[in-house]
Amino acid sequence: MDTLFVQELELRAVIGVHDWERTFAQRLRVDLVLGVTTEMAAKTDDLAHAVDYAALAERLQALAAQSACELIETLAARLADEVLEQPGVHWVRLTLHKPGALPAAKSVGITIERPIEHSAGEVAS
Structure with missing residues (x-):
């Protein structure tokens, strides 16, 4: 298994629990790490066999x-x-940053990790 990453992708979203936060789209950043299989993409040099990031x-x-x-x-x-x-994506580790959410902090955020679910009650390891 290989990993593909995207760092600090900028997003804009209306997000927040306070009324003032919901009046405009805030700037967010997301970092992704994806579990992927790259063997066929590497052999063929063809985007059809890769994750189009x-x-x-x-x-x-x-x-x-x-x-x-x-x-x-x-x-x-x-x-x-x-x-x-x-x-082609087998799992994801995603960190979502909300810069400016706390005046004394550079950013707040959450990191979540998710595998692909194969069937009810069974997840990839």
Whole structure:
């Protein structure tokens, strides 16, 4: 298993529990680490056998822009679900940053890890 990563992808989303937070789209950042199999992509040098990270980034940006979550946990889970729908992705570690959420901190956020579920009650290891 190999890993593919995307660091500090900028997203914009209406997010927060306070009324003032819900009046504008806030800037967020997401870091992704994906468990992928790259053998066929490496052999063929063909994007059809790889995770198209540019297209994935666009999907995540669109999903965030359309969301209106109150909690960062909710948006992170939705983004992770979108990543896991991509062919060739076996697991995801996603860190969602909300810069400026606390005046005395550079950022707050959450890291979640999700495997692809193979069937009810069984998950990939």
